[in-house]
Amino acid sequence: MSSHLVAPSLLAADFRHLDRAIDLVNTSEADWFHLDVMDGRFVPNISFGQFIIEQIAQGAEKYVDVHLMIEDPGRYIESFARAGANGITVHAEACTHLHRVVQQIKESGAKAGVALNPHTPVSHLENVIEDLDTVLIMTVNPGFGGQKFIYQSIPKLRQTRDLITVHNSRAVIEVDGGIGLQNAQKVLEAGARVLVAGSAVFGADDPAAVISQLKAIDANPVA
Ligand code: DX5
């Protein structure tokens, strides 16, 4: 029985057959749906918004994890919650008033997450960590699937774990970007609890088998 979670990112799915991708996640050992919202401003790419998320959420039988890569996300928290998000993650870099946005997420009824870009120090979370359910450590620069994992993220995961411990926070660490069978064990050992994987899952011949393999990794966090 693994204690970590696998969250396939639908960004890498074939959107001509979204129903197949939804069924795949529902029937596999995956734990969460990871949905990436991009606005073409905070990140250079544009993906999808509430309309698509609402349709996915209607078919999803598992937790819907919405990752907002958008400027000023406070404007949209309520509408993403209404669309069916169970968890909403905003970027620290995109919020002038991060504390307020975290409270908005909690008031919406969704679990609250904050994401950090690779260049953003973990210390930026110090004053909100106690209110968080998830901390998302970007292991690539956000905006695109299929990028190469940034290895400097490993010590950052340990720092995040330490911050969570010091503050006695319930937050779990999610990793996102370039995650696959080649590095999953390492990130789990450094403290990650949720593995987001896009191309490693949907780019595989047998996505359900990759999900099972990711779930089967046996990793004990190293002190
Ligand atoms: C990147 C997104 C990721 C992306 C991951 O900006 O936040 O969730 O879909 O894709 P892979 O696993 O292919 O790096």
Ligand code: ZN
């Ligand atoms: Zn993501």
